[in-house]
Amino acid sequence: MIRSKKLTWALALPALALIFVFMILPITNMVEMSFRTPGSSEPFGEDYTWMHYTRILGDGYYWGVLRRSLYTAGIVTLLCLVVSYPIAWHLSRAKGFKAVFLYACIASPLMTGVLVRNFGWMIVAALNGPLNESLIALGIIERPLRLLFTQSLVILALVHVFVPFMVLPINNALRNIPQSLTEASASMGASRYQVFRDIILPLSFPGIQPGVILVYVLAVAAYVTPALLGGQMVSYMPTLIIGELTGTFQWPFGSALAIVLSFSTVLVVVLFTRLTWKLNERARA
Amino acid sequence: MTTVEVKNLRKSYDDFLALDGVSLTAETGQLVTLLGPSGCGKSTTLRCLAGFHEPNGGDILVDGESILNVPSNRRKFGVVFQNYALFPHMTVAENIGYGLRLQKRSKGEIETRVFDVMKLVRLTGLEDRLPREISGGQQQRVALARALVLKPRLLLLDEPLANLDARLRDEVRWLIRDLQQQSGITAFYVTHDQSEAMAMSDMVAVMKAGRVAQFATPREIYQKPSERYVADFTGEANFLTAQRVQPVAEGRYSVHVAGADIEVEGVPGLLKNAAAELLLRPESLTLVTTGDTATFEGEVIKCAFLGASLHCEIALPEGGRLKLTAPPNHEVGAGDRVGIAIDLSHAWLMPEVAP
Incomplete structure (x- = not known):
């Protein structure tokens, strides 16, 4: 099909406008804000300064929080991958009503509002909540565990809600692997494990990669779950940023923190993509 | 050195009877073609032989022993698929050497055997290409080499020429027949193309609705068909x-x-x-x-x-x-x-x- 250049641009215009208004403008605005001097009676001052960045990079506390945020998101992503892969496998084999039912189950964490879901976790994980009671009833523990306001609970809750973002792309990739490849490798003598290791796993990588990136980015930026379930003892970058922006009204410093977090996240994603580039290129049929 | 006896094979899916008592034999070194229109059960028969399907009844004897309880990865049969089923993430040489790597052969042995078989199917020089970087005819020959390099007891070919253009089809057809005869491998060949079946086979089984309508030499199938269906299908x-x-x-x-x-x-x-x-x-x-x-x-x-x-x-x-x-x-x-x-x-x- 031959289409004029003008028409192509005209068709792209709505998308470009959307990206400009909702992405380019706010980010530019935030970058600019991060260089503003602090204001005394207003959220920001008149002049420009590097001081926010030197303060963040010079303070071990912020490095620590950044590291915790990136690290926790990594754990969440890894657990998500481990949990999601078998689910994606079953989903990719399912047909008809079973497939619809499974899709609905997998999407179910997203059907609840973020606050309701987290308050739900608070009830479940409370000292005398159902989780502790069941564990005691099963004889696994003797006294109730303190689950609420721990890092583990934050990770668990995040894995719970991000599983769909991992399952769906992997399911897609698995569905694209022709059955004949499995049969071919079996006919060449591969055991079920070898078929999985040599054929299925590498060929599902084009689904693993976007799933990992998606979940990682979402996990780094998660605010409500760490704020509600993480308690006051441990801080993550998003909670710090929101604190600066809405608590102490330090917009320039909050913006600088946000930029540092975004930049670090992009760096991790780029690094991951570079490391796995070759594998992905090959598996893209 | 492989004889095959398919005895009264039956296979049904839900309410569809795919195989309704298929019986066939193959002597050592013979190429037996399963010929018929789509849905006649020829591919199902081949897939039962390969171990991808489990029949509901009947038996398959290879060298006199039933293989129904042997999983497909232990049967030591080479399978060539209609869509070639090459591993897209492996190079040509890796595809061909995959079975040998599974057998934990030494690097040197794998290299020599892959090199030899690639020469046999005239693919030398394409070792490091990915399947998507070579032509359909070349892909087909990789699939063939990949099966042959393992010296299978039995070679199973499922419409291996269906996706090739007419000129290539002729070339690959003779290559398959030559290699099969040289190596003396017993082979089953599925096709819906009567001229292919005639030209290549020692024996032809014309299939009709899950049954073998006639099992005989190409000449007999053509000149002395058992019923009108067979005569119609063979020319x-x-x-x-x-x-x-x-x-x-x-x-x-x-x-x-x-x-x-x-x-x-x-x-x-x-x-x-x-x-x-x-x-x-x-x-x-x-x-x-x-x-x-x-x-x-x-x-x-x-x-x-x-x-x-x-x-x-x-x-x-x-x-x-x-x-x-x-x-x-x-x-x-x-x-x-x-x-x-x-x-x-x-x-x-x-x-x-x-x-």
């Missing part, structure tokens, strides 16, 4: 209704066809006055304009001049039509009355549907 065929069937000897009958009384060979065991049809292949018919030696006379309906030959369709006054190929120098056209001589030794009497 251009004329059928005339035979009346007053009268057995005269084992497999010989006198019949009344299109106004003439003739004596022909046919399927043994036909009863007196049985409903039967006379098969006349176009090449056993000759156009004669004079009419004196003619067995039949008729009127030319259509005539197509193809350069090297003339394709005519002739209507007989008693009903029925005959298609034939004549030498190009006959000058006949639509509406002409012509005589047709029959090579009676190649006419064949058979039932419309085998009992």
Whole structure:
């Protein structure tokens, strides 16, 4: 099909406008804000300064929080991958009503509002909540565990809600692997494990990669779950940023923190993509 | 060194009977073709042999032993798929060497054997390409090499030429046959193309709705089909209704066809006055304009001049039509009355549907 250049641009215009208004403008605005001097009676001052960045990079506390945020998101992503892969496998084999039912189950964490879901976790994980009671009833523990306001609970809750973002792309990739490849490798003598290791796993990588990136980015930026379930003892970058922006009204410093977090996240994603580039290129049929 | 015996194989899915008692045999070094239209059960039979499907009944004996309880990765059969099923993330050499790597062969041995088989199928130089970077014909040869390099007990080919263009199909067809004969591997070959089946096979099983309609040599399948379905599927065929069937000897009958009384060979065991049809292949018919030696006379309906030959369709006054190929120098056209001589030794009497 031959289409004029003008028409192509005209068709792209709505998308470009959307990206400009909702992405380019706010980010530019935030970058600019991060260089503003602090204001005394207003959220920001008149002049420009590097001081926010030197303060963040010079303070071990912020490095620590950044590291915790990136690290926790990594754990969440890894657990998500481990949990999601078998689910994606079953989903990719399912047909008809079973497939619809499974899709609905997998999407179910997203059907609840973020606050309701987290308050739900608070009830479940409370000292005398159902989780502790069941564990005691099963004889696994003797006294109730303190689950609420721990890092583990934050990770668990995040894995719970991000599983769909991992399952769906992997399911897609698995569905694209022709059955004949499995049969071919079996006919060449591969055991079920070898078929999985040599054929299925590498060929599902084009689904693993976007799933990992998606979940990682979402996990780094998660605010409500760490704020509600993480308690006051441990801080993550998003909670710090929101604190600066809405608590102490330090917009320039909050913006600088946000930029540092975004930049670090992009760096991790780029690094991951570079490391796995070759594998992905090959598996893209 | 492999004989195969398929005994009364049955396979059904939900409410569809895919195999309704398939029986076949293959002697050592034979290439047996399963021929039939889509849905006739030929691929299902092959997949049961490969171990991808579990039959509901019957047995498959390889060298006298049942293999039904042997999983496909222990059968040591080479399988070539219609879509080639090359591993897209492995290079050509890695694809071919994969089975050897699974067997934990030494690096040196893998390298030599891969190199040798690649030479055999004329792929040398493409070792480091990915499957998507080579042509369809080359992909097909990789699939073949990948199966052959493991020296399989049995080679199973599922429509291996279906996705190739006509020129390549011819080339790869002979390559497959040559390699199969050189290595003496027993092979099963699935196709819906009768000329492919004729050209390559030692034995052909013509399949019909989950059953074997006829299992015989290509020559027999073509010249002595067991029923009309087989004759139809194996090439251009004329059928005339035979009346007053009268057995005269084992497999010989006198019949009344299109106004003439003739004596022909046919399927043994036909009863007196049985409903039967006379098969006349176009090449056993000759156009004669004079009419004196003619067995039949008729009127030319259509005539197509193809350069090297003339394709005519002739209507007989008693009903029925005959298609034939004549030498190009006959000058006949639509509406002409012509005589047709029959090579009676190649006419064949058979039932419309085998009992």
